Amino acid sequence: MKVRHILGISGGKDSAALAIYLKDHYPQIPFEFYNSDTKCELLETETLINRLASYLGGITRLVAVEKSPEPTPFDHFYKVYGGYLPSPQARWCTQKMKLEKMEEFVGEAPAISYVGIRGDEDREGYISTKPNIQSIFPFRRNIWSLDVINKLFQNKNIPLLEELCYRICPVEYRNDFLRVVRTPTSKSFYFSKKTNTLLDVSVRTFNRIVFEFLKTTDLPVGRLEDFPLVDNEDVIVKDDVFKILRDSDVGVPAYYDSIPFEVDGKIGYYNRSRSGCYFCFFQQKLEWIWLYEQHPDLFKKAMAYEKDGYTWNQGESLADLIKPERVREIKLDAIRKQEARKASGCRLADNVDDEAFCANCFI
Secondary structure (H helix, E strand, O other): OOOEEEEEOOOOHHHHHHHHHHHHHOOOOOEEEEEEOOOOEOHHHHHHHHHHHHHHOOOEEEOOOOOOOOOOHHHHHHHHOOOOOOEOOEOHHHHHHHHHHHHHHHOOOOEEEEOOOOOOOOOOOOOOOOOOEEEEOOOOOOOEOHHHHHHHOOHHHHHHHHHHHHHHOOHHHHHHHHHHHHOOOOOOOOHHHHHHHHHHHOHHHHHHHHHHHHOOOOOHHHHOOOOHHHHOOOOOOHHHHHHHHHHOOOOOOHHHOOEEEEEOOEEEEEOOOOOOEOOOOOOOHHHHHHHHHHOHHHHHHHHHOOEOOEOOEOOEOHHHHOOHHHHHHHHHHHHHHHHHHHHOOOOHHHOOOOOOOOOOOOO
16 A cells, blocks of 8 residues: 655644655655635634745645534534533644544554654654654654654664664774664663664664665655665754744744833743644733733633633633733743843844643644
């Protein structure tokens, strides 16, 4: 069965930059770009996705429960869950509006899912529970997912890895690779340490060994005769992402633009750090204030969902959040943090935190 190459466009900077990067660098790969449309996106997000669709030649829009009489998929499932709002502990919105629809889109075909986690981020990304979907992280030095690394470095595989070293490693790297692969994993030499030690010797050689190992498994990458990304040694960080977006003329999503505000004669800045639904519960308090002041109509809609004790923020309703003294408190706290960062040498562009990441939500 043919292996599919899929990439989810969230409307954020990283997935957009990854799509552009892969289309430009690997035109021989038949990528399928898709977006899980919740119908609860900011206008700025929709603008970015439409521009990106023009650049890429199209993006498939996936919409959960299209035949529902409710205005959005979220409203449909909100009723199904009895008015229980999603939260970091119960992300039913992600499961119902994104994951299930994506896995329906893929079906049973072997598929490689490309995920835009950057090289300057210390986090893992979406790994499907379905064995026919394998995640790859092209922006990182280590493009392989944690499940692949854990499978690779099982101690029972040492003889196989030795054989692959003899077959694949250039002479100048062979002894270093053999020394590492022959060392059993343990509490003092765990999977990630073993991985990084080999990557320090040669990224390309490590990737070629993993690729050959995967051919002994049922994972999608192992079904390919050739996988060009094994020779990729690029590491893409935040500045690179913004450059990719600007150089392509797709542009940076407008919600990333820092907007100044003033409190007690002091100037601070706010923006939105994420794509996703306008009411995303991963938003920082300052981002809720941004929504209240920049998109008051959407903030009012978000407020309307709060009832029967269910709130977007644990222990604080949106009605309480926008009380003048509370707004002032949140903004002053942001200004203090931004001034501290500036004093430590951070640029203005770094004054607003990067997005808190729900790995599943940003596929």
